[in-house]
Amino acid sequence: MTHLLPLLRDRRSVRAFDPDHVLAATDLSSLLEAARWAPSAGNSQPWAFLVARRGTAFHADYVDLLAASTRRWAPAASALVFSLHQAAYDDGDGLDLAYSDYAAYDLGQAVAHLTVQASHLGLSCHQFAAFDHERLAREAGVPAHWRVTTGIAVGLGVESDVEVRVRRPLADVAHEGRFGNPMSTTLIE
Amino acid sequence: MTHLLPLLRDRRSVRAFDPDHVLAATDLSSLLEAARWAPSAGNSQPWAFLVARRGTAFHADYVDLLAASTRRWAPAASALVFSLHQAAYDDGDGLDLAYSDYAAYDLGQAVAHLTVQASHLGLSCHQFAAFDHERLAREAGVPAHWRVTTGIAVGLGVESDVEVRVRRPLADVAHEGRFGNPMSTTLIE
Numbered sequence: 001m002t003h004l005l006p007l008l009r010d011r012r013s014v015r016a017f018d019p020d021h022v023l024a025a026t027d028l029s030s031l032l033e034a035a036r037w038a039p040s041a042g043n044s045q046p047w048a049f050l051v052a053r054r055g056t057a058f059h060a061d062y063v064d065l066l067a068a069s070t071r072r073w074a075p076a077a078s079a080l081v082f083s084l085h086q087a088a089y090d091d092g093d094g095l096d097l098a099y100s101d102y103a104a105y106d107l108g109q110a111v112a113h114l115t116v117q118a119s120h121l122g123l124s125c126h127q128f129a130a131f132d133h134e135r136l137a138r139e140a141g142v143p144a145h146w147r148v149t150t151g152i153a154v155g156l157g158v159e160s161d162v163e164v165r166v167r168r169p170l171a172d173v174a175h176e177g178r179f180g181n182p183m184s185t186t187l188i189e
Numbered sequence: 190m191t192h193l194l195p196l197l198r199d200r201r202s203v204r205a206f207d208p209d210h211v212l213a214a215t216d217l218s219s220l221l222e223a224a225r226w227a228p229s230a231g232n233s234q235p236w237a238f239l240v241a242r243r244g245t246a247f248h249a250d251y252v253d254l255l256a257a258s259t260r261r262w263a264p265a266a267s268a269l270v271f272s273l274h275q276a277a278y279d280d281g282d283g284l285d286l287a288y289s290d291y292a293a294y295d296l297g298q299a300v301a302h303l304t305v306q307a308s309h310l311g312l313s314c315h316q317f318a319a320f321d322h323e324r325l326a327r328e329a330g331v332p333a334h335w336r337v338t339t340g341i342a343v344g345l346g347v348e349s350d351v352e353v354r355v356r357r358p359l360a361d362v363a364h365e366g367r368f369g370n371p372m373s374t375t376l377i378e
Contacts, residue, residue, distance in 0.1 A: 003219040004226070005196070005309040008302055013228055030192040032363045036356050037193070038301065039202055041318055041339075045356060049363050051372065058366030084368075085294075102318065105274075105338060108297025112227065113197055115298075116305055120194040129230055129291065141368045149294060150230075167225050167234060174221045174238050177247030179273075179330045183240065 007119045012165060013126040014157035015073045021156035023053055023078035027121050031081075031154065034117030038110040046086035046103035047110045050140055053079045054155075061139065067130035070151070074128060077155035082136060083111050087147035107149055114152070124157030196308045201354060202315040203346035204262045210345035212242055212267035216310050220270075220343065223306030227299040235275035235292035236299045239329055242268045243344075250328065256319035259340070263317060266344035271325060272300050276336035296338055303341070313346030 032049060040046060052058035054077065062080045063071065074080065085107035086100075100106070115125045133148045142148060176183045221238060229235060241247035243266065251269045252260065263269065274296035275289075289295070304314045322337045331337060365372045 003215060003310070004222055005306055007194070008223050008226060008306060011226075011228070026192060029359075032359055033193055034197050036359055036362050037197060037200075037354070039200070039304070039316060041316075043355070045362070047362065048368070050366065050368065051363055052366050056366070061366070102293075102297075102339065104291075104293040105297035105300075108291075108294035108299075109301040109304075110297075111294075112298040112301035113305075115228070116302075117194055117197060121192070127228060127230075140364075140366065143368065146368070150291065165226070166232070170218075170221055170225055173225050173234075173236065174240055175329075177239065177241050177245070177250070177329065179237070179239065179332065179335070 007116055011115065011119050012124070014124040014159040015126060016157065016159045017073070017077040017124070017153065017155035018158045019054075019076040021078050023123075023154065027123065028053070028079065030121065031114050031117050035110040035114040038106070038113040040106035040109065041100040041102040044086075044100040044103070044106065046100055047107045048084040048146060050082040050084065050136075051079060062136075065132045065136050065139075066151075067132075070128050070130045074126070074151070074153040077126070077153035079154045081114075081152040081154060082140075083107055083149045083152060084142060084146045085149055086145060088145040104147075104149065111150065111152065118154055122156070123154060126153045127151065128153065196305055200304065200308050201313070201348075203313040203348040204315060205346065205348045206262070206266040206313070206342065206344035207347045208243075208265040210267050212312075212343065216312065217242070217268065219310065220303050220306050224299040224303040227295070227302040229295035229298065230289040230291040233275075233289040233292070233295065235289055236296045237273040237335060239271040239273065239325075240268060251325075254321045254325050254328075255340075256321075259317050259319045263315070263340070263342040266315070266342035267312075268343045270303075270341040270343060271329075272296055272338045272341060273331060273335045274338055275334060277334040293336075293338065300339065300341065307343055311345070312343060315342045316340065317342065
């Protein structure tokens with residue numbers, strides 16, 4: 001991973017968070033700011049975030065929505081954040097967003113920015129999907145044209161037992177010109 | 190944008206690229222590596238990239254697919270990259286990927302990582318959607334269970350006439366606990 005930005009190279013989805021760490025207000029702000037300044041199709045910004053810091057009543061509500069597999073590790077994080085993307089045209093919530101076919105993709109970009117910012121602050125994120133999406137939408141009053149997408153546990157990682165990260169080889173991911181055509185070896189070293 | 194990582198704070202989608210800049214092989218590799226190491230649901234890695242550097246026959250083919258509005262600025266970039274996400278189960282291309290509902294979202298994360306890495310290298314990206322997706326899929330031999338998603342022009346930005354970037358206010362983006370509930374002022378400063 002030559003020349004890779006250390007914040008990208010060293011990022012990992014930790015599964016153990018310091019249960020005593022408190023997320024500072026300035027840190028929370030900057031995480032959301034990072035997401036907010038991400039690019040999106042036609043600057044549609046089709047994202048929203050539901051946030052609860054550990055120790056609040058909202059946080060307890062959120063923990064109750066987690067699948068058992070998620071509940072084993074996510075509540076110790078300093079905050080639980082849920083990401084939403086706009087899934088249809090605005091039906092009158094006053095936000096007046098243009099719907100775009102790229103909304104889920106753009107939300108992914110915004111969350112990636114949030115995640116990189118977390119690494120910059122010395123914090124860690126672990127995204128998860130094992131929670132009751134429909135119940136969260138109902139209980140948190142999410143308008144029908146917004147889609148609850150992922151959960152993000154944010155906190156201070158304390159993982160010591162590090163799993164080796166694996167990925168598909170670059171040759172499977174990158175194609176020169178046509179699908180299935182490997183990149184020239186002079187391009188991929 | 191207090192404490193925001195400069196690579197995130199200063200990123201912008203430039204519209205003017207140096208037409209003489211050549212993308213070094215090591216830089217191209219590291220852009221794709223950044224994408225490759227992004228997180229994804231269950232490590233499904235549902236992304237692929239089609240790449241052509243300016244001056245190649247593949248690049249000329251790609252330019253021909255661009256809408257007129259894109260063709261005014263994108264061909265000057267050092268490379269055109271198209272992003273693909275897996276849109277259904279594998280139908281036998283041998284890559285054996287698990288399909289996930291989060292594929293578009295995860296592709297967005299991978300492209301965001303690529304974009305941050307580009308900034309780290311002093312390069313700029315401009316993503317675009319105005320091109321003939323179906324024709325690219327056909328001409329580049331993209332299997333039916335992959336969806337051509339966005340184009341990414343990558344190169345050396347030379348924009349001097351900088352537009353002011355605008356975003357929805359943070360209060361519209363971040364909700365405490367419930368949708369529509371503003372974050373406490375002690376949390377958002």
